[in-house]
């Protein structure tokens with residue numbers, strides 16, 4: 001990259017959550033995550049680390065209700081940051097597929113930064129709660145990211161036993177798949193589509 005780093009900072013305030021996220025696609029400007037939910041912090045930390053992103057997430061949500069608003073709204077703002085930071089998507093690889101093992105578990109995430117929103121989520125998360133996070137909101141998080149970023153996101157667990165391992169393998173695979181998809185390839189002329197727009 002010779003031009004300036006692709007980045008976005010977005011603030012979103014509702015009666016349920018106040019969120020500010022800064023995302024840097026090109027420089028590892030540091031990772032600082034505070035959502036108020038320990039397990040979600042853990043997941044976003046390793047997402048950014050393995051995606052090699054700069055990521056600052058500050059969220060104050062209505063955790064006295066339950067973790068759902070905070071988890072989903074954090075996904076929305078993270079997705080919006082990707083969409084804004086990517087801009088016209090000139091020269092990006094667009095696709096990313098990564099398999100990440102974690103002990104007995106194997107997770108896969110495939111993404112297409114297509115401009116179209118779709119989530120396919122195929123994971124059986126047997127433990128209903130991980131720390132302060134309801135595991136059913138993992139799917140809600142990915143749904144929110146996929147729709148706000150306008151991308152196809154397929155996440156699945158091929159096999160495994162431990163729910164913590166399953167969710168962690170998905171977030172690591174998501175980070176690595178996004179890194180692959182946002183990477184600028186000098187061989188790509190314009191945008192990576194025969195339509196000319198993504």
Ligand SMILES: [Mn+2]
Nearest residue numbers: 042164165168
């Ligand atoms: Mn862990």
